[in-house]
Amino acid sequence: MTPRQDAPANPRRRPAREALLAAAARRFYADGLAGTGIDSITAEAGVAKKSLYNNFSSKADLVTAYLHARHEEWLELYRAREEGASAPADRVLAVFDAYADHAGFAYERGFRGCGLLNAAAELPAGDPGREAVRRHKEEVEALLAGHVTGLLPQSPERAASLARHLAFLLEGSMARAGLEGDDACLREARRIAAGLIGDL
Amino acid sequence: MTPRQDAPANPRRRPAREALLAAAARRFYADGLAGTGIDSITAEAGVAKKSLYNNFSSKADLVTAYLHARHEEWLELYRAREEGASAPADRVLAVFDAYADHAGFAYERGFRGCGLLNAAAELPAGDPGREAVRRHKEEVEALLAGHVTGLLPQSPERAASLARHLAFLLEGSMARAGLEGDDACLREARRIAAGLIGDL
DNA sequence: CGCGGTAGGTAGACTGGCCTACCTACTTAC
DNA sequence: GTAAGTAGGTAGGCCAGTCTACCTACCGCG
Known part of the structure; x- marks a missing residue:
């Protein structure tokens, strides 16, 4: 219609x-x-x-739309990277690659880390926008958890712990990359992640 | 005088x-x-x-003083935790404990993650305050690197990589803890770190 | 001991600028 | 004709920063 x-x-x-x-x-x-x-x-x-x-309806509404668009944009990048990654280990690394792509977008001029995390840093503790960012990060972790479970089907709690480990690694390297102004941290985090899931 | x-x-x-x-x-x-x-x-x-x-002299000057004070405050917390931690592994975990203490400070009402990282998120790409936060994070990583070198004296590059790994873990868990609003992420990161340096 | 100068505090008005949000009036595509 | 765009003005509020005017603790000195 x-x-x-x-x-x-x-x-x-x-x-x-x-x-x-x-x-x-x-x-x-x-x-x-x-x-x-x-x-x-x-x-x-x-x-x-x-x-x-x-x-x-307001600037706050525009901010909400911005956060949503940024979430969708990341999903798009991840889907593009996921194609051709069939093994669970490759899918885990595809998440890291999607983060690097996300960085590359803004990298040309003034890379400042994860836009969603930066936005959340400005929002007060109970703000709906902040909750949206939290849900985004939890979604990324859930994605990782799904792939890791494929690697460790015998022990779900070890898989959950590894997924958290990878999620923290991802988030921390993105934060540091933003401060440093380049994506070297992201590349290193990907290498570390590959090591973590490599010796399973 | x-x-x-x-x-x-x-x-x-x-x-x-x-x-x-x-x-x-x-x-x-x-x-x-x-x-x-x-x-x-x-x-x-x-x-x-x-x-x-x-x-x-200005609000920017007050912001600079705030960033410096927060850096000093963290150092203080770390020094308090470092006392009584003699083994390198314990000193690594003391850094994680200091982060948790830092979180606990603001935890009572509206915990929002690392104040330095949040402040940096608001500052433009080349800002001196942003550089100060970068230096702070590099200092924390250097601290970790020093302790890890004590654990891996035979291979400096493995030690450097592990220090980065721990730094990313620390940073990422703090960011996630801020979004979640509690310090559960920090406690889990400490556990993961203990596992990483435990099986050396 | 008393006295006055100074340093650093108080309250609050004020300027100039930027902010959000709304508004009028005009224009164009369908 | 209508829906949705354009340009640009305006109201009312908050912002950083400056200013005046007054007050009080401390210090040195006669």
């Missing part, structure tokens, strides 16, 4: 929502949530302020 | 600087750097705004 199933070819009638989301993603990632003003987003998107409030 | 070597007993003449630093630490940790206003800090410190600018 959606009247517009394909993107309109006319540039005059381009969907403002996507331009806004793309611009918001760049500004939020680079300057932080609180450090980014509405005007700078609309200016970068080349869009009127009214269009922002036509598509989003 | 300092004319006042002991704290003045008179409450009228209490040092505003310390009250400001303590209040800033609470507000910055709970609400973020950009999310915290000058007025809320002076109000919580029970101090005039003038006193803030008597003691600090």
Whole structure:
């Protein structure tokens, strides 16, 4: 029932929502949530302020959409890496590769680590956005746990512990990579992970 | 040559600087750097705004002092844990315990992970404060590397790799603990670390 | 001992700028 | 004609930082 199933070819009638989301993603990632003003987003998107409030009810709503889009984007990267990784060990490493891809996206200019974690750092303790980031990280860990269970079918609790271990490794290396400004930490974490699941 | 070597007993003449630093630490940790206003800090410190600018040249200067104080605070916690830990393995675990202590400080109300990492998440890519956080994390890793070298004197590169491994584990578990809102992740990371250095 | 200067505190007004959010008025695609 | 875009203004609030005006503890000195 959606009247517009394909993107309109006319540039005059381009969907403002996507331009806004793309611009918001760049500004939020680079300057932080609180450090980014509405005007700078609309200016970068080349869009009127009214269009922002036509598509989003508030800045907080735009932040929510940003977090959701970033989650989806990561899933996309992971799915791309998962193709061709059939063995459980390769699927574990595919998660690490997806993280590196995610880093590579922003790497060209001012890599600052995981956008979701950075956003969560700005949100107060009980904030729904913070909960969304928590769920994302738990989902990534669950993904790892699924693959690790394939490697250790005989002992589920050892598998769960290893999955946590890998998840911490992944998260910590991403945080450090953001501070260092390059993805060397991520490559090293992948190597360490390969060692952990290699000698099973 | 300092004319006042002991704290003045008179409450009228209490040092505003310390009250400001303590209040800033609470507000910055709970609400973020950009999310915290000058007025809320002076109000919580029970101090005039003038006193803030008597003691600090700007809000950025106060942020710098906050980051430095947090670094020193962690060092203090680590030193307390290091006493009585003579074996290298125990010293490695003392670092993990110091992190848990650090978490416990803020745990009572609204634990939000590592204050230094959260602050760095708000700072732009080349910011001096961000560099300070990077140096702090590198210092922690160097500490771990020193202890691990005591465990693996025969192979320095394996020791360096293990130190990184432990550093990532530490950082990642702290990040996850902040999202989850409790220190269960930290306790699990300590257990995993003990396993890593136990079977050497 | 008393007295005045100084250093560092208090309260609060104020400026200029940026923030979110809403608004009007016009334009264009379907 | 309508829906959705454009440009840009405006209201009202919060921000950092400065300023005036006053107050009080301490110190040296006569």
